[in-house]
Amino acid sequence: MSQEPHVIVPEHVPPVALAELGEGQQQKLDTIAHHVRGILSALGLDLKDPNLAETDLRVAKMYVEMFHGLAEGAEPKVTTFPNEEQYSHMVMEKQIPFYSMCAHHLVPFYGHAHIAYIPRDRILGLSKFARILEFYAKRPQLQERLTEQVVTYLEEKLQPLGAMVVIEARHLCVEMRGVKKPGALTVTSALRGIFHQKSVREEFLDLLRHG
Ligand SMILES: [Zn+2]
Incomplete structure:
Protein backbone atom coordinates (compact mmCIF):
# COMPACT_ATOMS: atom_id res chain seq x y z
CA MET A 1 0.00 0.00 0.00
CA ALA A 71 -28.58 19.30 2.60
CA GLU A 72 -27.87 20.81 -0.76
CA GLY A 73 -24.16 20.73 -1.55
CA ALA A 74 -23.43 18.15 1.17
CA GLU A 75 -21.98 15.66 -1.29
CA PRO A 76 -18.22 15.55 -0.69
CA LYS A 77 -15.95 16.94 -3.37
CA VAL A 78 -14.12 13.80 -4.26
CA THR A 79 -11.16 14.15 -6.55
CA THR A 80 -9.60 11.05 -7.95
CA PHE A 81 -6.00 10.66 -9.04
CA PRO A 82 -4.48 8.81 -11.96
CA ASN A 83 -3.13 5.45 -10.92
CA GLU A 84 0.38 6.31 -12.04
CA GLU A 85 2.01 3.49 -10.14
CA GLN A 86 -0.35 1.02 -11.78
CA TYR A 87 -1.24 -0.19 -8.31
CA SER A 88 -3.39 -3.25 -8.90
CA HIS A 89 -3.87 -4.70 -5.44
CA MET A 90 -6.50 -4.19 -2.85
CA VAL A 91 -6.80 -0.85 -1.06
CA MET A 92 -8.73 -1.15 2.17
CA GLU A 93 -9.78 1.33 4.78
CA LYS A 94 -11.16 -0.56 7.75
CA GLN A 95 -12.83 0.19 11.06
CA ILE A 96 -14.21 3.54 9.87
CA PRO A 97 -16.65 4.62 12.56
CA PHE A 98 -20.02 6.08 11.66
CA TYR A 99 -23.31 7.14 13.24
CA SER A 100 -26.58 7.14 11.40
CA MET A 101 -30.30 7.21 12.13
CA CYS A 102 -32.64 4.34 11.37
CA ALA A 103 -35.22 5.50 8.83
CA HIS A 104 -37.89 3.28 10.39
CA HIS A 105 -37.63 4.53 13.97
CA LEU A 106 -35.42 7.64 13.92
CA VAL A 107 -33.09 6.26 16.55
CA PRO A 108 -29.36 5.74 16.03
CA PHE A 109 -27.58 2.86 14.49
CA TYR A 110 -23.81 2.99 14.58
CA GLY A 111 -20.73 0.93 14.06
CA HIS A 112 -17.89 0.51 11.62
CA ALA A 113 -17.49 0.21 7.90
CA HIS A 114 -14.76 -1.61 6.02
CA ILE A 115 -14.32 -0.36 2.49
CA ALA A 116 -12.06 -1.79 -0.20
CA TYR A 117 -11.49 -1.50 -3.90
CA ILE A 118 -8.99 -2.63 -6.48
CA PRO A 119 -8.06 0.27 -8.75
CA ARG A 120 -8.09 0.36 -12.50
CA ASP A 121 -7.08 3.80 -13.85
CA ARG A 122 -8.09 6.04 -10.95
CA ILE A 123 -7.39 6.01 -7.22
CA LEU A 124 -9.00 7.81 -4.32
CA GLY A 125 -7.43 9.77 -1.45
CA LEU A 126 -7.75 7.55 1.61
CA SER A 127 -9.51 10.17 3.70
CA LYS A 128 -12.36 10.20 1.20
CA PHE A 129 -13.73 6.83 2.28
CA ALA A 130 -14.82 8.34 5.59
CA ARG A 131 -16.35 11.37 3.89
CA ILE A 132 -18.38 9.29 1.48
CA LEU A 133 -19.60 7.12 4.34
CA GLU A 134 -20.47 10.19 6.39
CA PHE A 135 -22.42 11.75 3.52
CA TYR A 136 -24.67 8.72 3.17
CA ALA A 137 -24.90 8.09 6.93
CA LYS A 138 -26.13 11.59 7.78
CA ARG A 139 -29.77 11.03 6.79
CA PRO A 140 -32.60 8.72 7.81
CA GLN A 141 -31.05 5.53 6.57
CA LEU A 142 -31.14 1.75 6.32
CA GLN A 143 -27.95 -0.18 6.86
CA GLU A 144 -28.55 -2.19 3.69
CA ARG A 145 -29.01 0.97 1.62
CA LEU A 146 -26.00 2.67 3.20
CA THR A 147 -23.83 -0.30 2.23
CA GLU A 148 -25.10 -0.27 -1.35
CA GLN A 149 -24.81 3.50 -1.73
CA VAL A 150 -21.16 3.53 -0.69
CA VAL A 151 -20.18 0.71 -3.03
CA THR A 152 -22.15 2.26 -5.89
CA TYR A 153 -20.45 5.59 -5.33
CA LEU A 154 -17.01 3.95 -5.54
CA GLU A 155 -17.99 2.10 -8.66
CA GLU A 156 -19.27 5.22 -10.40
CA LYS A 157 -16.42 7.52 -9.37
CA LEU A 158 -13.50 5.17 -9.87
CA GLN A 159 -14.66 2.46 -12.22
CA PRO A 160 -12.37 0.10 -10.31
CA LEU A 161 -11.75 -3.56 -11.03
CA GLY A 162 -14.01 -4.11 -8.06
CA ALA A 163 -15.18 -2.75 -4.75
CA MET A 164 -16.59 -4.14 -1.52
CA VAL A 165 -18.16 -2.65 1.57
CA VAL A 166 -18.92 -4.41 4.84
CA ILE A 167 -20.78 -2.61 7.60
CA GLU A 168 -21.18 -3.88 11.17
CA ALA A 169 -23.63 -1.93 13.28
CA ARG A 170 -25.68 -1.87 16.44
CA HIS A 171 -29.27 -0.69 16.09
CA LEU A 172 -30.80 0.99 19.10
CA CYS A 173 -34.28 0.29 17.72
CA VAL A 174 -33.44 -3.40 18.19
CA GLU A 175 -31.64 -3.01 21.50
CA MET A 176 -33.99 -0.63 23.33
CA ARG A 177 -37.36 -1.96 22.28
CA GLY A 178 -39.11 -4.91 20.71
CA VAL A 179 -36.93 -8.00 20.80
CA LYS A 180 -34.29 -6.27 23.01
CA LYS A 181 -31.03 -7.85 21.97
CA PRO A 182 -28.32 -5.67 23.46
CA GLY A 183 -24.98 -5.92 21.68
CA ALA A 184 -26.30 -7.74 18.62
CA LEU A 185 -24.39 -6.76 15.49
CA THR A 186 -26.05 -6.46 12.11
CA VAL A 187 -23.62 -7.15 9.29
CA THR A 188 -24.26 -6.15 5.68
CA SER A 189 -22.06 -6.39 2.63
CA ALA A 190 -22.16 -5.25 -0.96
CA LEU A 191 -19.70 -5.94 -3.71
CA ARG A 192 -18.97 -5.17 -7.32
CA GLY A 193 -16.79 -6.53 -10.10
CA ILE A 194 -13.85 -8.72 -9.27
CA PHE A 195 -15.02 -9.13 -5.68
CA HIS A 196 -17.48 -11.67 -6.99
CA GLN A 197 -14.49 -14.02 -7.09
CA LYS A 198 -14.15 -16.03 -3.94
CA SER A 199 -10.37 -15.60 -3.75
CA VAL A 200 -10.72 -11.80 -3.81
CA ARG A 201 -13.35 -11.88 -1.08
CA GLU A 202 -11.03 -14.09 0.95
CA GLU A 203 -8.24 -11.53 0.59
CA PHE A 204 -10.68 -8.87 1.81
CA LEU A 205 -11.58 -10.96 4.85
CA ASP A 206 -7.94 -11.76 5.49
CA LEU A 207 -7.00 -8.06 5.45
CA LEU A 208 -9.98 -7.35 7.68
CA ARG A 209 -8.90 -9.91 10.27
CA HIS A 210 -5.13 -9.57 10.15
CA GLY A 211 -4.03 -6.84 7.77
ZN1 LIG B 1 -35.17 0.86 13.34
Missing part, protein backbone atom coordinates in the same frame (compact mmCIF):
# COMPACT_ATOMS: atom_id res chain seq x y z
CA SER A 2 3.02 2.27 0.45
CA GLN A 3 3.13 3.01 -3.24
CA GLU A 4 -0.30 4.59 -3.18
CA PRO A 5 0.00 8.40 -3.11
CA HIS A 6 -2.50 10.02 -0.84
CA VAL A 7 -3.03 13.11 1.22
CA ILE A 8 -3.81 12.76 4.89
CA VAL A 9 -6.51 15.11 6.10
CA PRO A 10 -8.68 14.85 9.23
CA GLU A 11 -11.30 12.17 8.78
CA HIS A 12 -14.06 13.84 10.65
CA VAL A 13 -16.35 16.15 8.80
CA PRO A 14 -16.93 19.27 10.88
CA PRO A 15 -20.46 19.64 12.26
CA VAL A 16 -22.79 22.05 10.56
CA ALA A 17 -21.96 25.58 11.59
CA LEU A 18 -25.38 26.75 12.64
CA ALA A 19 -24.38 30.39 12.67
CA GLU A 20 -23.95 30.13 8.92
CA LEU A 21 -27.45 28.85 8.25
CA GLY A 22 -29.32 30.71 5.59
CA GLU A 23 -32.92 31.82 5.77
CA GLY A 24 -34.23 28.54 4.38
CA GLN A 25 -32.37 26.66 7.08
CA GLN A 26 -33.78 28.92 9.78
CA GLN A 27 -37.27 28.20 8.46
CA LYS A 28 -36.48 24.49 8.59
CA LEU A 29 -35.31 24.76 12.22
CA ASP A 30 -38.50 26.61 13.18
CA THR A 31 -40.68 24.01 11.48
CA ILE A 32 -38.93 21.07 13.14
CA ALA A 33 -38.98 22.81 16.54
CA HIS A 34 -42.70 23.43 16.15
CA HIS A 35 -43.37 19.75 15.56
CA VAL A 36 -41.11 18.68 18.43
CA ARG A 37 -43.17 20.90 20.73
CA GLY A 38 -46.25 19.12 19.41
CA ILE A 39 -44.79 15.73 20.26
CA LEU A 40 -43.79 16.82 23.77
CA SER A 41 -47.24 18.32 24.36
CA ALA A 42 -48.96 15.18 23.09
CA LEU A 43 -46.94 13.23 25.63
CA GLY A 44 -48.42 15.43 28.34
CA LEU A 45 -45.16 17.17 29.20
CA ASP A 46 -45.01 20.64 30.66
CA LEU A 47 -43.08 22.77 28.19
CA LYS A 48 -42.43 25.33 30.91
CA ASP A 49 -40.19 22.85 32.71
CA PRO A 50 -36.74 24.45 32.47
CA ASN A 51 -35.29 21.21 31.11
CA LEU A 52 -37.78 21.20 28.25
CA ALA A 53 -37.99 24.92 27.57
CA GLU A 54 -35.49 24.85 24.71
CA THR A 55 -35.62 21.18 23.85
CA ASP A 56 -37.60 21.93 20.69
CA LEU A 57 -34.81 24.03 19.21
CA ARG A 58 -32.04 21.75 20.47
CA VAL A 59 -33.68 18.76 18.78
CA ALA A 60 -34.19 20.77 15.60
CA LYS A 61 -30.52 21.76 15.49
CA MET A 62 -29.47 18.21 16.22
CA TYR A 63 -31.64 16.87 13.39
CA VAL A 64 -30.22 19.38 10.94
CA GLU A 65 -26.75 18.23 11.92
CA MET A 66 -27.50 14.51 11.95
CA PHE A 67 -29.32 14.70 8.62
CA HIS A 68 -26.73 16.93 7.03
CA GLY A 69 -26.31 14.49 4.15
CA LEU A 70 -29.69 15.68 2.84
